[in-house]
Amino acid sequence: MDISMDKGTVSKALKNGAIWGFIVLELIFFSIAGEFMAITDQAFMDIDNMLLLLKQSAPIGIIAMGMTIVMVNGNIDLSVGATFAIAAIVLLDSMTWPIFAGLGDWVIPVSCLLALASGVFFGAINGLIVWKTGVDAFIVTLGSMLGFRGIVFMFNGENPTSHLNWTLVDFAEAEFLGLATASWVLLLVTLAIWFLMARTVHGRNAYAIGNNREAAVNAGIRVGPHMMINFMIIGFLAALSAVVFYAESGSVNPNDGMLYELWVITAVVLGGTKITGGAGNVIGTFGGVLAIQLLRKGLGHIGADTSTVNLVIGLILIAVLFLDRQLNVKGKEELKV
Amino acid sequence: MTGKTPVLRLENIVKTFPGVRALDGVSLSILPGEVHALMGENGAGKSTLMKVLGGIHQPNEGQIIVAEEPTVMSGPLDAKAKGIVFIHQELSLAEELSVAENIYLGELPRKSFGRVDWTTLAEKTNAILKKLNVGFDAGTRVGDLSIANQQMVEIARALTVDAKAVIFDEPTASLTDAEKVVLFEVIADLQSQGVGIAYISHRMEEIFKITDRISVLRDGQYQGTLNTAETNEEGVTQMMIGRKLDLSRNVSHHELGDVALEVRGLSCGDLYSDVSFEVRRGEVVGFYGLVGAGRTEIAETLFGLRDPSAGTILIDGQEVKIHSPYDAIERGISLVPEDRKGQGLVLGMNCRDNMTLPQVDDLKAGPFVSDGAEIAIFDQYRDKLDIRTPGWKQTVGNLSGGNQQKIVIGKWLSMHPNVLIVDEPTRGIDVGSKAEIHNLLRDLAAQGYAVIVISSEMPEVLHVADRIVAMYSGRVMRTFTSEEVTEENLIAAISGLGGDQAA
Numbered sequence: 001m002d003i004s005m006d007k008g009t010v011s012k013a014l015k016n017g018a019i020w021g022f023i024v025l026e027l028i029f030f031s032i033a034g035e036f037m038a039i040t041d042q043a044f045m046d047i048d049n050m051l052l053l054l055k056q057s058a059p060i061g062i063i064a065m066g067m068t069i070v071m072v073n074g075n076i077d078l079s080v081g082a083t084f085a086i087a088a089i090v091l092l093d094s095m096t097w098p099i100f101a102g103l104g105d106w107v108i109p110v111s112c113l114l115a116l117a118s119g120v121f122f123g124a125i126n127g128l129i130v131w132k133t134g135v136d137a138f139i140v141t142l143g144s145m146l147g148f149r150g151i152v153f154m155f156n157g158e159n160p161t162s163h164l165n166w167t168l169v170d171f172a173e174a175e176f177l178g179l180a181t182a183s184w185v186l187l188l189v190t191l192a193i194w195f196l197m198a199r200t201v202h203g204r205n206a207y208a209i210g211n212n213r214e215a216a217v218n219a220g221i222r223v224g225p226h227m228m229i230n231f232m233i234i235g236f237l238a239a240l241s242a243v244v245f246y247a248e249s250g251s252v253n254p255n256d257g258m259l260y261e262l263w264v265i266t267a268v269v270l271g272g273t274k275i276t277g278g279a280g281n282v283i284g285t286f287g288g289v290l291a292i293q294l295l296r297k298g299l300g301h302i303g304a305d306t307s308t309v310n311l312v313i314g315l316i317l318i319a320v321l322f323l324d325r326q327l328n329v330k331g332k333e334e335l336k337v
Numbered sequence: 338m339t340g341k342t343p344v345l346r347l348e349n350i351v352k353t354f355p356g357v358r359a360l361d362g363v364s365l366s367i368l369p370g371e372v373h374a375l376m377g378e379n380g381a382g383k384s385t386l387m388k389v390l391g392g393i394h395q396p397n398e399g400q401i402i403v404a405e406e407p408t409v410m411s412g413p414l415d416a417k418a419k420g421i422v423f424i425h426q427e428l429s430l431a432e433e434l435s436v437a438e439n440i441y442l443g444e445l446p447r448k449s450f451g452r453v454d455w456t457t458l459a460e461k462t463n464a465i466l467k468k469l470n471v472g473f474d475a476g477t478r479v480g481d482l483s484i485a486n487q488q489m490v491e492i493a494r495a496l497t498v499d500a501k502a503v504i505f506d507e508p509t510a511s512l513t514d515a516e517k518v519v520l521f522e523v524i525a526d527l528q529s530q531g532v533g534i535a536y537i538s539h540r541m542e543e544i545f546k547i548t549d550r551i552s553v554l555r556d557g558q559y560q561g562t563l564n565t566a567e568t569n570e571e572g573v574t575q576m577m578i579g580r581k582l583d584l585s586r587n588v589s590h591h592e593l594g595d596v597a598l599e600v601r602g603l604s605c606g607d608l609y610s611d612v613s614f615e616v617r618r619g620e621v622v623g624f625y626g627l628v629g630a631g632r633t634e635i636a637e638t639l640f641g642l643r644d645p646s647a648g649t650i651l652i653d654g655q656e657v658k659i660h661s662p663y664d665a666i667e668r669g670i671s672l673v674p675e676d677r678k679g680q681g682l683v684l685g686m687n688c689r690d691n692m693t694l695p696q697v698d699d700l701k702a703g704p705f706v707s708d709g710a711e712i713a714i715f716d717q718y719r720d721k722l723d724i725r726t727p728g729w730k731q732t733v734g735n736l737s738g739g740n741q742q743k744i745v746i747g748k749w750l751s752m753h754p755n756v757l758i759v760d761e762p763t764r765g766i767d768v769g770s771k772a773e774i775h776n777l778l779r780d781l782a783a784q785g786y787a788v789i790v791i792s793s794e795m796p797e798v799l800h801v802a803d804r805i806v807a808m809y810s811g812r813v814m815r816t817f818t819s820e821e822v823t824e825e826n827l828i829a830a831i832s833g834l835g836g837d838q839a840a
Contacts (some may be wrong), residue, residue: 200450
């Protein structure tokens with residue numbers, strides 16, 4: 001093909017590969033730095049440590065898969081953290097409802113389903129508003145972020161909602177082939193969303209809409225329903241993330257899940273999804289999620305505190321976006337702004 | 338041509354908007370296998386007519402008849418289903434997706450569980466691409482294709498249905514000459530299959546090269562249909578504007594001043610190289626060449642949008658370094674860009690604010706912007722350039738192309754530039770206002786400004802320029818004075834055939 005094709009391919013390969021290169025870099029850095037600065041004797045790249053890392057990536061990672069399809073679709077969802085908290089409350093509180101008292105341990109699947117349904121419901125509200133009003137998703141979900149969080153506080157004030165069900169805890173802490181339940185859920189969700197985005201008509205239409213909405217409309221694609229489905233998917237995944245996490249912890253504070261939306265978006269963007277939509281994939285997002293978790297864990301490993309971690313991640317995010325822009329601009333023409 | 342059943346016929350179409358009769362009794366018929374040009378100035382009603390045809394607007398009166406069946410179009414999809422397909426000037430593609438996905442956008446073949454049937458998709462797409470004889474395949478990412486090939490994707494999309502009529506809206510606007518040839522072959526091919534082609538374009542050469550008949554609209558009224566073989570450019574132009582257009586040569590009769598701008602050996606990567614020329618006060622220097630010859634890129638370099646890789650720029654004999662538009666404006670270089678709406682104006686802002694945009698910092702009274710000083714500047718240049726607007730509060734986006742262009746020119750003149758560079762001064766401006774802009778450029782030279790005009794239209798450069806720099810593939814082939822230049826030697830130079838300084 002022509003020359004521009006080659007350039008495009010190179011920059012694309014760099015983009016797709018960059019996050020994995022970054023992960024390797026992090027591993028090397030923390031392994032070496034850990035030798036000198038670590039507060040424990042444990043090696044950073046210890047297999048148990050890495051498996052734990054995967055498990056800890058799950059809450060953000062599961063939501064990030066949904067955010068990938070929403071952002072590829074040309075939207076964004078800032079309300080996921082609040083949806084996460086609502087679903088957690090539904091999960092824990094419903095297990096104590098008197099009407100379910102006779103169910104015994106069968107209350108677990110019922111409560112899980114209720115929690116997931118609440119996620120889908122709140123996602124559907126976002127999707128419906130974006131579809132029917134035409135208001136930008138950023139604004140709509142900024143509103144619902146505040147609104148949903150308000151619901152969380154209305155439920156139990158400043159107090160935590162707690163309920164420990166030991167059967168559920170056992171399930172959450174179970175391991176299969178060496179991986180924890182949360183890790184399995186993350187991997188399965190990644191696979192499912194990958195299949196949805198790469199292989200189905202719905203997924204391909206989501207790309208088309210994010211890429212060139214007018215072209216999609218003119219081609220007879222019903223933009224609204226596709227967007228609504230994607231908001232329902234991310235709502236579902238936010239709730240699923242809550243189910244996985246609170247099955248183990250058993251107690252939710254009204255502030256839980258705050259800033260999750262920002263971590264999720266950071267992971268998705270680091271993974272190469274275009275903030276304007278139309279391009280990106282969950283494999284990159286998976287890389288983004290791991291990269292962030294590695295950074296948090298690695299900096300902790302060498303003794304940095306949380307504020308340093310946030311500062312570093314913030315700087316890296318900007319650096320990555322700058323690099324991405326440079327690569328793209330160079331690929332075409334170097335025109336000043 | 339008579340005797341055939343028209344594939345598409347419009348009968349007495351009337352479309353009114355509040356206060357405007359956009360289409361006033363337009364009748365038109367497109368026969369199978371003909372290329373039918375639709376011409377008219379901007380605002381003559383061509384685009385409204387297209388929207389009526391595409392079902393975006395419903396006509397107030399009249400009928401659309403497809404293959405002798407009166408039809409109501411409910412939208413672009415409905416029109417497509419009825420065999421009327423549009424190839425729009427602005428391409429409507431999803432760049433990140435593959436060619437196949439774009440062609441079957443909204444109609445992807447499915448398997449179970451909503452999966453895309455990639456095999457069928459590739460087969461169907463490649464069959465169509467084969468017909469078009471293009472050099473890319475179904476899996477290519479659309480963003481990696483050239484504009485011309487992207488247009489082929491649009492055309493391929495049209496071929497997924499059994500098209501009866503294909504309507505091309507300014508299809509060659511961003512194509513190179515070689516690409517045009519390919520497009521015309523595709524059109525000829527469609528023609529031979531009995532498809533009726535409606536062809537909207539401002540470019541006379543093309544119209545006379547490929548069309549069979551020409552219909553003309555003026556102010557929403559149908560002016561008539563001519564057989565292309567029996568008319569000429571002058572005839573069509575007269576019909577479009579209702580009078581004759583003066584396109585005689587212009588030469589400066591006044592004394593030329595000093596050299597305002599001199600460029601020596603300027604190069605910019607592989608965009609252009611070793612470009613040298615000078616512009617004197619009081620003269621208009623025209624840059625002529627094909628799309629991609631490097632003309633606009635030179636202008637962008639002079640205006641600081643691109644850094645040159647070699648060469649020097651001298652203003653009034655002083656060497657200057659220009660790294661940004663800010664630098665360029667400081668040195669008195671102004672650029673009226675090619676893409677007026679995208680690069681030249683803030684469309685949502687009013688006339689006055691647009692005009693004073695680059696110097697608003699100098700118009701302060703204390704810490705605040707001085708309203709009075711701004712209005713004074715606007716009034717002065719409104720009168721000087723004869724800008725027709727109800728007042729300075731008018732939003733620029735609501736003005737006609739010609740008046741918008743005058744606002745951009747006024748914006749720079751009010752800063753008294755050394756050099757005024759005008760890229761495609763009359764693109765998208767109707768024929769009547771063109772003459773006004775041309776006269777304005779001549780007047781500016783007479784007042785002592787150094788003016789550079791970049792144009793893709795030969796009559797335009799011949800008409801306004803004292804000297805013409807002919808470019809081919811990033812190089813200056815020859816500089817003509819207005820005495821030397823003829824259409825023949827100019828074409829030879831920009832095609833890389835002749836010229837003194839050929840590399």
